Amino acid sequence: xxxxxxxxxxxxxxxxxxxxxxxxxxxxxxxxxxxxxxxxxxxxxxxxxxxxxxxxxxxxxxxxxxxxxxxxxxxxxxxxxxxxxxxxxxxxxxxxxxxx
Numbered sequence: 874x875x876x877x878x879x880x881x882x883x884x885x886x887x888x889x890x891x892x893x894x895x896x897x898x899x900x901x902x903x904x905x906x907x908x909x910x911x912x913x914x915x916x917x918x919x920x921x922x923x924x925x926x927x928x929x930x931x932x933x934x935x936x937x938x939x940x941x942x943x944x945x946x947x948x949x950x951x952x953x954x955x956x957x958x959x960x961x962x963x964x965x966x967x968x969x970x971x972x973x
Contacts (some may be wrong), residue, residue: 915949
């Protein structure tokens with residue numbers, strides 16, 4: 874699916890650069906190419922934090938949330954949303970260093 878998004882984006886960018894597409898349409902296509910945020914289970918969040926070798930407090934600081942929030946995610950009492958999901962995805966794919 875990523876390859877298809879990349880191909881669509883590349884084609885739209887070419888059309889835009891050649892004057893065959895207006896800026897508004899190009900921005901709308903760009904928005905469609907942004908992948909939706911992945912969801913994480915409590916176990917997956919624990920595994921991500923374990924991979925970073927950080928305490929809940931340090932992990933929470935990197936994600937700009939409270940340590941109790943990380944605890945609730947890891948216990949399955951709450952689920953991360955919005956920016957927290959995106960940051961978890963970045964940490965999962967690229968490591969905690971990506972947030973430094």
